Amino acid sequence: MKDNFAQRILIIEDDLKIAALLQDYFVASGFLVEQQHDGQAGLMSVKQNPPDLVLLDLMLPTMDGISVCQEIRRFSQLPIIMITARVEEVDRLLGLEVGADDYVCKPFSPREVVARAKIHLRRHSAPTQSTPGFSIDTEGQRILYEGSALPLTPVEYRLLAEMVRHPNRVFSRQHLLDIAHEDQRDINDRTIDSHIKNIRKKIQSRLPTPECLHSVYGVGYRFEHPEMHR
Structure with a gap:
């Protein structure tokens, strides 16, 4: 599909099985995918080689997802979808208040995550x-x-x-x-x-x-x- 050709997804997720599952679905949809498994490495990757969209887990080693999101928003407006197993309303609101565009709760449908990502990419790339x-x-x-x-x-x-x-x-x-x-x-x-x-x-x-x-x-x-x- 031309609308997502060569677009890059960065998955920042410390659960390797979840990261691999998401990668499989995004690759099958024609995206390029990179994985990072802790917050600091994920943030460095965004700075050095900015992706088109970030899937960001809330609970990460070295630097939590909220802090990573805040730091990214200091220099970039790229779409960020937060992934969380903590479904309390305060976590949802906090994630969006620090600049996330969307969130999904575990367990989730990988197809739904891909669909949401496509929506945010279209919104972000259109003039x-x-x-x-x-x-x-x-x-x-x-x-x-x-x-x-x-x-x-x-x-x-x-x-x-x-x-x-x-x-x-x-x-x-x-x-x-x-x-x-x-x-x-x-x-x-x-x-x-x-x-x-x-x-x-x-x-x-x-x-x-x-x-x-x-x-x-x-x-x-x-x-x-x-x-x-x-």
Whole structure:
């Protein structure tokens, strides 16, 4: 099937039988699959070779699933489906509050997990209109203004995409550093300021007025969509 060709699934699960069962079903559906069996190794795998979707067990050695999910959300919005044997409502809510897209409870149907994964992958890869005039093409790693792609570098794309997804939210420089960290190891506040300056210039080349990226003194930056000023 073309809609999931070459898409990669990362299974972070310490129960080897469950991990193998899930892998068999995903491979049969045309996906590429990697397994990791503890939290820290799974997190490192996401950072070094980002998958298209993560299946994340709640109870893991070295680092639990909630902590792994929180860390992933510091630098990526890839779909995360949590797997848990703890069916208490608080666990379900906590998993979603830290940024998970969905959860399944053990025992589960592997076919259902594959079906849910396909739904989340389609939602994530389709271009999504995030705010008036701007749209994010996650699959193509592009941001478009009124249908025309901005000439962004990969780091600039990640920074602007996160801000466009959350208009009016103030992002600290540290948060933006975490987003940019995937490609750049030795970076500081000045580097973030330089990236924001470049992004501003590229937006202004398509949208001369008004300003979309605002400095928040002593904190960081905020994105406001242009419709607010019309």
